[in-house]
Amino acid sequence: MIGTEKLALFGGTKAVKQSQEGLFKWPIITEEDEAAAVQVLRDGAMSGTDITRKFEREFADWLDMKYGLAFNNGTNSLLGAFYGCGVGVGDEIICPSVTYWASALPAYSLGASVVFAEIDPVTLCLDPNDIEHRITEKTKAIVVVHYLGHPADMDPIMEIAKKHNIKVIEDVSHAQGGYYKGRRVGTIGDVGAMSLMAGKSFAIGEGGIFVTNDLEIYERAIALGHYERYNQEIQTPYLQPHAGLPLGGYKFRMHQVSSAVGRVQLKYYDERIGEIDKAMNYFWDRLEGVPGLRAHRPAKNSGSTMGGWYATHGHYVPEELGGLSVTRFCEAVRAEGVSIGPGCNLPLHLHSLQQDADVYGHGKPTIIANASRDLRQPKGSLPISEGIAARVYSIPWFKHFNTEQIDQYVEAFRKAALQYNDLLADDKGNPERLGGWNFFRQKA
Numbered sequence: 001m002i003g004t005e006k007l008a009l010f011g012g013t014k015a016v017k018q019s020q021e022g023l024f025k026w027p028i029i030t031e032e033d034e035a036a037a038v039q040v041l042r043d044g045a046m047s048g049t050d051i052t053r054k055f056e057r058e059f060a061d062w063l064d065m066k067y068g069l070a071f072n073n074g075t076n077s078l079l080g081a082f083y084g085c086g087v088g089v090g091d092e093i094i095c096p097s098v099t100y101w102a103s104a105l106p107a108y109s110l111g112a113s114v115v116f117a118e119i120d121p122v123t124l125c126l127d128p129n130d131i132e133h134r135i136t137e138k139t140k141a142i143v144v145v146h147y148l149g150h151p152a153d154m155d156p157i158m159e160i161a162k163k164h165n166i167k168v169i170e171d172v173s174h175a176q177g178g179y180y181k182g183r184r185v186g187t188i189g190d191v192g193a194m195s196l197m198a199g200k201s202f203a204i205g206e207g208g209i210f211v212t213n214d215l216e217i218y219e220r221a222i223a224l225g226h227y228e229r230y231n232q233e234i235q236t237p238y239l240q241p242h243a244g245l246p247l248g249g250y251k252f253r254m255h256q257v258s259s260a261v262g263r264v265q266l267k268y269y270d271e272r273i274g275e276i277d278k279a280m281n282y283f284w285d286r287l288e289g290v291p292g293l294r295a296h297r298p299a300k301n302s303g304s305t306m307g308g309w310y311a312t313h314g315h316y317v318p319e320e321l322g323g324l325s326v327t328r329f330c331e332a333v334r335a336e337g338v339s340i341g342p343g344c345n346l347p348l349h350l351h352s353l354q355q356d357a358d359v360y361g362h363g364k365p366t367i368i369a370n371a372s373r374d375l376r377q378p379k380g381s382l383p384i385s386e387g388i389a390a391r392v393y394s395i396p397w398f399k400h401f402n403t404e405q406i407d408q409y410v411e412a413f414r415k416a417a418l419q420y421n422d423l424l425a426d427d428k429g430n431p432e433r434l435g436g437w438n439f440f441r442q443k444a
């Protein structure tokens with residue numbers, strides 16, 4: 001296993017001998033999850049909040065936070081967090097451009113706008129050095145995404161936020177259970193919101209949750225879309241007179257099959273992501289020193305971790321591989337029997353919604369409908385975000401520490417990297433657009 005066998009792309013034997021579904025299957029569902037889900041159905045309890053409230057309490061306790069508020073999806077947990085932080089008409093939030101859209105877009109429905117900032121090319125998270133010059137008197141919040149499992153550099157971001165008296169919202173959808181310098185991600189900012197959707201590492205079905213220590217954030221989010229909980233128990237004085245109707249006209253309640261399964265998943269989550277962490281670190285340790293490839297993970301013994309390693313990716317350094325495109329590299333790895341690809345999320349600032357779409361009939365683009373200045377960010381304005389797709393690729397997301405199987409995947413990457421010279425001949429380069437959804441319309 002040294003990466004010198006003939007590439008499968010050129011007729012050699014595949015490094016991955018047979019597909020290993022058990023290695024990747026997620027979430028892990030046992031009879032305990034099944035019993036919990038069936039019980040909800042038998043009790044006709046799908047639409048209540050009794051189980052969800054238990055889940056919220058247990059989830060918040062897990063992270064040592066005062067309040068947990070469950071939502072029907074992660075997108076609405078972010079909308080609730082935005083409103084909770086006071087984001088309103090004419091306000092601005094700062095968010096990285098390279099992320100899943102729900103980190104930012106719900107702001108528009110509150111009449112606010114999004115200002116996109118660069119990512120750090122190493123962490124792939126919001127670059128602390130690209131925030132401060134974007135802050136204006138309209139800036140209400142910074143959205144930090146622990147992107148692809150990697151904790152964002154929170155210390156300098158919290159310092160900036162404190163200095164300017166603005167809120168920090170953590171989007172933890174990729175990193176539930178991860179640590180930043182010994183602290184759980186999601187507990188450092190003013191509120192930590194996240195998806196618990198079936199594809200995420202904390203996977204319970206459609207669902208989301210936020211955690212906070214701030215009663216006002218918690219109660220504002222209840223007022224926005226948790227109608228039957230917006231009652232006489234609300235303590236925030238200015239919210240009390242309006243109880244009884246959801247102020248946003250939204251309904252955010254979580255399906256209780258999700259919360260029931262969530263309670264079971266939570267019991268085993270730390271142990272299960274511990275095994276993922278062991279498997280993923282083993283994979284990267286085995287690739288240490290291979291040219292062109294770098295792990296996307298925090299330094300060992302830094303107190304920071306990758307949580308459940310959601311949507312695992314690696315860094316690509318084409319300069320070390322004779323300029324070989326990541327597209328061609330991935331083609332060779334795929335031929336070895338590994339289903340991976342180049343790129344990550346496309347930068348949001350280039351989509352037409354951030355340029356010219358008039359969503360609400362303002363007679364002008366939504367992004368500037370209520371803004372005090374032109375916030376549109378044209379092509380070329382965020383070069384790192386726009387170029388990152390050529391320097392990253394997905395890697396397998398191992399759920400089990402099975403070294404014999406993982407070694408085969410290691411070999412696939414090693415073969416392609418070490419034999420890059422043979423791949424250069426037919427390298428057609430990267431397409432204009434890499435990664436993301438193919439129906440995402442980018443403005444020229």
Ligand SMILES: *Cc1c(COP(=O)(O)O)cnc(C)c1O
Nearest residue numbers: 073074075100102103173195197
């Ligand atoms: C998945 C995701 C969301 C949205 O969560 P849903 O549960 O799908 O609504 C928000 N932010 C990020 C970064 C995500 O990956």
